[in-house]
Amino acid sequence: SQQGEEDPQALSIQEGENATMNCSYKTSINNLQWYRQNSGRGLVHLILIRSNEREKHSGRLRVTLDTSKKSSSLLITASRAADTASYFCATDPKTTDSWGKLQFGAGTQVVVTP
Amino acid sequence: SQTIHQWPATLVQPVGSPLSLECTVEGTSNPNLYWYRQAAGRGLQLLFYSVGIGQISSEVPQNLSASRPQDRQFILSSKKLLLSDSGFYLCAWSQPGTALAKNIQYFGAGTRLSVL
Numbered sequence: 001s002q003q004g005e006e007d008p009q010a011l012s013i014q015e016g017e018n019a020t021m022n023c024s025y026k027t028s029i030n031n032l033q034w035y036r037q038n039s040g041r042g043l044v045h046l047i048l049i050r051s052n053e054r055e056k057h058s059g060r061l062r063v064t065l066d067t068s069k070k071s072s073s074l075l076i077t078a079s080r081a082a083d084t085a086s087y088f089c090a091t092d093p094k095t096t097d098s099w100g101k102l103q104f105g106a107g108t109q110v111v112v113t114p
Numbered sequence: 115s116q117t118i119h120q121w122p123a124t125l126v127q128p129v130g131s132p133l134s135l136e137c138t139v140e141g142t143s144n145p146n147l148y149w150y151r152q153a154a155g156r157g158l159q160l161l162f163y164s165v166g167i168g169q170i171s172s173e174v175p176q177n178l179s180a181s182r183p184q185d186r187q188f189i190l191s192s193k194k195l196l197l198s199d200s201g202f203y204l205c206a207w208s209q210p211g212t213a214l215a216k217n218i219q220y221f222g223a224g225t226r227l228s229v230l
Contacts, residue, residue: 030217033217033218040202040226041223041224042204042206042221042223042224043204043206043221044221045218048217048218088157088158090219092217101160101163102160102219104158106155106156106157107155107156107157
């Protein structure tokens with residue numbers, strides 16, 4: 001089942017602009033992760049934010065987490081054509097069977113034009 | 115360093131034929147292993163996961179099965195493919211244990227399966 005839902009479904013921007021995408025989820029989580037997928041390839045882990053963290057940075061990536069609203073955002077600053085990809089949020093839900101299964105959203109497709 | 119290999123990259127199979135997709139992980143021991151299916155433009159659906167040799171859990175009822183004959187080998191199979199089995203199949207692994215870092219998953223390059 002999909003717990004994370006990304007918004008928007010698609011995003012088109014020009015190089016140098018910032019890209020922001022959001023993720024909403026339904027149940028309590030241990031952590032939330034963002035992954036990137038280039039067309040026809042596997043997913044690559046970008047960043048993990050724990051439930052007790054509110055913001056995290058990694059290079060040009062900034063992730064926020066609001067557990068009261070059950071939402072997260074991923075900001076890519078100064079985007080490049082190479083950032084063109086689909087971005088997925090994945091939640092690690094707090095359940096009795098919490099051994100590490102992630103629930104992925106449907107993704108945001110980002111296109112960065114030169 | 116750890117690597118994950120998944121093959122083949124592309125596969126075209128007739129309806130009713132068998133299927134075998136293989137995934138192997140190198141550079142780690144006793145990984146958690148996963149098989150996902152991704153429909154076009156969609157997120158990932160977890161099909162099977164395994165925490166050890168011979169230990170397979172199925173997430174959804176389906177026409178597919180999985181096996182883990184060796185510690186770092188995970189196989190996805192079907193005796194008779196259906197049209198609805200078409201899709202993009204991804205294998206992934208994560209660290210065993212109880213630390214939070216175990217939840218980060220590392221993916222193979224995927225197999226594009228077309229059933230005709």
